[in-house]
Amino acid sequence: MEGLTKEELTKLVVQMDAEEMRIRAVAGTADSPVVAPTQREHLDEGEVADEKTVQRQGDAMLKHYRRQLADIEAARSRMRSGQYGVCIDCQQAIPFARLQAYPTAMRCTACQNLHEHRHPRQAQETLRQACAELSSPS
Ligand SMILES: [Zn+2]
Numbered sequence: 001m002e003g004l005t006k007e008e009l010t011k012l013v014v015q016m017d018a019e020e021m022r023i024r025a026v027a028g029t030a031d032s033p034v035v036a037p038t039q040r041e042h043l044d045e046g047e048v049a050d051e052k053t054v055q056r057q058g059d060a061m062l063k064h065y066r067r068q069l070a071d072i073e074a075a076r077s078r079m080r081s082g083q084y085g086v087c088i089d090c091q092q093a094i095p096f097a098r099l100q101a102y103p104t105a106m107r108c109t110a111c112q113n114l115h116e117h118r119h120p121r122q123a124q125e126t127l128r129q130a131c132a133e134l135s136s137p138s
Contacts, residue, residue, distance in 0.1 A: 003093025004085045013079070016103045020072050027065040071104035078106075087111050 004012075078084040085094050089111035098105055107115060 004096060004099070008096050008099075009079070009085070012099055012103045015100070016072050016075060019103065020069060023065050023068055023072075027062060027069075068104075074106075075104040089115070 075084060085096075085099060086092070087094055087108040088106045090108060092108055094105055094108045098109055105112070
């Protein structure tokens with residue numbers, strides 16, 4: 001593995017640890033109710049709706065945090081197996097600058113862009129439909 005020096009790797013480990021602690025701190029408070037049940041008796045409809053919105057946002061945030069924690073865990077396991085910092089698509093070293101911005105990145109910038117623009121199923125479906133339309137003269 002040539003891409004990352006030991007120093008760079010250490011920096012990224014520290015960065016991921018800090019990120020994980022930050023997420024855990026925020027996710028921990030998101031789990032507990034903001035208002036105690038006994039204080040909720042005199043809410044009018046608007047307030048109830050607000051509360052539901054907050055709840056929904058909280059759920060979305062929690063999912064987001066869990067995803068981030070899973071990404072961090074996956075990155076750590078790649079570190080253990082010596083595959084960290086190597087693009088899973090083209091097997092090239094991912095630039096340190098990119099890893100600093102996204103310590104959990106699995107792909108180099110080029111492959112990530114390709115991956116995001118590909119949208120596998122949707123693209124295939126569109127292609128199939130286009131082919132079907134072309135090959136069936138009506
Ligand atoms: Zn790549």
